Amino acid sequence: MSEHQGRGQDYSLEGDSELRFEIEQKDAKVVVTLVNGFAELFGTELVKKKKYEFGMGAKVAIFTYQGCVLHVTGKMDVCYISKETPMVQYLNCHAALEQFRMEAEEKDRRGPVAMVVGPTDVGKSTLCRILLNYAVRVGRRPLYADLDVGQGAIAISGNVATILIERPASVEEGFPKTAPLVYHFGHKSPSGNSVLYNAVVSKMAEVTLQSLNGNKRTKSSGIIVNTCGWVKGHGYAHLLHAARAYGACAIFVLDQERLYNELLRDVPSSVHVVLLPKSGGVVERSKELRHECRDQRIKEYFYGNARAPFYPFSFEVKFQDLRLYKIGAPPLPDSCMPIGMKAEDNKTKVVAVTPTPALIHHVLALTFAESVEDDVIGTNIAGFCCVTEVDMERQAVMLLSPQPRPLPPNALLLWSELQFMDNHT
Known part of the structure; x- marks a missing residue:
């Protein structure tokens, strides 16, 4: 029909x-x-x-x-x-997590950490939404951690983020995105910098697991973790790393028996690994459509949507006032490395970026870190801006920003490979 x-x-x-x-x-x-x-x-x-x-x-x-x-x-x-429909099985998963939560509440322990894994376009973020909605409907306050840097369900792509869920998602809009905890990664896939990806996942896991102790209801409610669709080779290694970092007690595998069996082999026997079918309504998206969805998320960050429009600001920043850096330096041959330094250290090195015309359309993250001596990787993000013009003659860039000028004092901006063409009219 x-x-x-x-x-x-x-x-x-x-x-x-x-x-x-x-x-x-x-x-x-x-x-x-x-x-x-x-x-x-x-x-x-x-x-x-x-x-x-x-x-x-x-x-x-x-x-x-x-x-x-x-x-x-x-x-x-x-x-x-x-x-x-697999909804009855999804409800059973919620019921099992609820058992863990009741036990955690009784013993004043941390609630369950459940990871949702599987290849691209099998409905991972949809299953996360279902489990979170069911949890809040019975009075829980779980955390939602999004490790999928390719699509970004909470922040824009290229970042990992966590948010507290206190009420069911709106039917049309999903969960409110207020006050997320965001860490900068700067690439559309973990393959962009595997060492850095593991570092930001570890940092976010450490911070969110500590934060659970601050509120009794959230502590027993636990965390639902969404993951990337890259499940082979290094991608699989990232899943294992995330499971260890978060201390996952349950892993829900969508629609891939091979991944299910590999996880059964490689995670501790105390972790419940469950194979679930994907919904028949899940549709594979083309690369173009995935790119469009990424663009749409960035556009909504700056401009909102028809129901809640935002009005961003444009202002000029001189090169001399632009403290711009990127994380990860080009690899050096071993012979050029300082004694005792490993190639991995280069992947997390904070390097100054000189503005050039190639900077146009790039999204930049504003970090709460105030200097490169701070732990830049382990410091969360305040927000994003986008370079809409680079004027080499005037030695200035034009930034699109949700906040008016000027940039905060000591503002440190981090380069990201994500680009956004601002053609909003």
Whole structure:
């Protein structure tokens, strides 16, 4: 059933089934209303008679345990009802985590750390959202850690981030992104600098595990960890590193038996490794679409969206006032290395960057570190700006920033390979 349009249509769903639809056209708009019964989207309950609006790029699966009627208007590329859904298994995973939480609460121990792993486009961030929503619906306050630098569910791509989840995600917007803890990585894949990636993951794990002790409810609620879709070779080594850094007690493997068996072999027997099917509604995205999603996230960081527009600032900064650095120096041959220094040390070295025209469109991270003598890698990020112009004659750059001029005193900016063409009108 494709290209539904007109005055709308009612879909009657039986228990344990879901309505799936996708929207690919620009400016397309689909409105869904729950007429009767009970339904949820990725763990967030739908309110009866309330209109929910979805636009281009939406891939939606509305699930019901008991049956419901949904009224849908608008134009979709794909729309169907499916009885084949893994939601019951996902609910069982939540129930198992809840057992761990109750035990942790009784004994005043740290709650469960669950990692969600699998190749790209199997629904890892969707499963994280479902587990987090179910947790807050029973009164928990879990942390959500996002290690997927390729897409970035919390901060923009090229960073790892953690956020406290206190209420269910909004159906249309997802979780609020207020006050995240963000660490700069600066590449779209861990392969950009494996040593640095492991260092920032370790740092974030250390800080978030310590922070659990500050609040009793969060301590017993634990952490849900989303990971990258790179699961072979060095990518697999990164997963093992993250599992050790966070002390994961459960690893949910989506749709890959080989990865499941490798983890069973390589993680301690005390870690529960569970193989889960992906949802039939999960669709593989092309490289172009993944790039578009990255761009959209950066654009939303600066400009917001139709529901909550932001108005960023543009201002000039002279080269002499621009304290710009990158983490990771080009490799040196062993013969040129200082005695006792290893090549790995180069991967985490903070190096000054001289502004050139090549800097245009690059996203820069503003760190809370005030000097290169500080622990730049282990210091979190205050925000981002983007270079929209480089004027070599005037020795100045133009920055797009959520905050007005000037940059904070002693502002230290970190280069990132991510680029954003600011063509917003």
